[in-house]
Amino acid sequence: MTLQFPAEESFAAVRARRTHSIKWQRYPADVLPAWVADMDFPPPKEALEAGITLLDRGDTGYPSPDLVMNYQLSYQDWAKNNFGTQPNSLATVADVVAALRIIIMAVTDPRAGVIVLTPSYPPFFRVVNDAERELVPVPMQRINRRYTIDFDLVARVAAKEHVQAIILCNPQNPTGRVFTRNELTMIAEIAERERLIVISDEIHQDLRAPGTVHIPYSSLDHESSSRAVVLASPSKSFNIAGLKVAHIELPSDTELRSRIEGSPLLALSQATSIGLSVGTQAYRTEGDWLAEVRTIIDENFNLVIKGLGDQDGITITEREGTYLLWGELLRRPSGQSAYEFLLNRARVAVGPGEDYLPGAPEFFRLNLAAWPSVVETMIERIHDALAAL
Secondary structure: OOOOOOOOOOHHHHHHHOOOOHHHHOOOOOOEEOOOOOOOOOOOHHHHHHHHHHHHHOOOOOOOHHHHHHHHHHHHHHHHHHHOOOOOOEEEEOOHHHHHHHHHHHHOOOOOEEEEEEOOOHHHHHHHHHOOOEEEEEEOEEEOOEEEOOHHHHHHHHOOOOEEEEEEEOOOOOOOOOOOHHHHHHHHHHHHHHOOEEEEEOOOOOOEOOOOOOOOHHHOOOHHHHHEEEEEOOHHHHOOHHHOOEEEEOOOOHHHHHHHHOOHHHHOOOOOHHHHHHHHHHHOOOOHHHHHHHHHHHHHHHHHHHHHOOOOOEEEOOOOEOOEEEEEEOOOOOOOOHHHHHHHHHOEEOEEHHHHOOOOOOEEEEEOOOOHHHHHHHHHHHHHHHHOO
């Protein structure tokens, strides 16, 4: 399987094609968008054809049980072939954020504390606050250009009586960390000791740097894994976020599982028929499309390191997974955030650092899931803007 568009599709060509993309339409036409996490690569052709078949038939109603089951079986096969795991029970939902809301409301008490490792994906903050739980941010440690978990701090915070859950993001958004088995086991030990529920968002699980291995939290041989809930979706891996399909890997703990399955929110967040069909076919691909995408993302990261890594005033965090780059801009005009400087001076739209780490305007998140020619233009613009300071 190969990508369906030329590898050197231009900035103008991508914008002309993506006329209904929030990524490309939010900013003026001269701005290169690298903010929201979706790809510029068209999804696998075979996967799209599964959705087109439904549209051609006018079969666009609510999904049937067999459509849901086919999706679940395809993901179970995918997980077995790619991660050596066999998820036993899945519940399908529209997206991972909706799934997180369902879980938080179902398994924690009002005003309970929920740990979030920071910097973190902004909807985590919003979901916890909207659920009227207490957001308990625990900063990760940055050593050189790599983030690590401060396990001593996690343990101290987890020991507080009102703390009931911890949200992991693995691979981690925005830092690009892929947590090792040892790191996950240390989290599991804290969770077991303090009876925490672990909610692991693994939506970026298929997007890893060469030599990096993703360890599903549910694969841990640890007692606390029975109280863990894993969230995933084909949306990031295959660029189908607009089709609304994701899943919850239900915990084996019968009480927690029944609380999730009995949540009224579960029925209000159904996956779509088209999303299930396209997601099913995407998981049935042999991996050539995804392998090609990974190669492009890896090359793009190397382009950024080569073009900006030695430039004064900017620090690029090491990437182990996701297609996102977390950077720090130390040289910029007084009073301007990294986001404002890059937008106004370089005409590149990035994710504002303060969205992921409140009080950190020097940071930014950059999306690398673009054609190399577009990334090269981003690098040139950022380089020139910094050089002009």
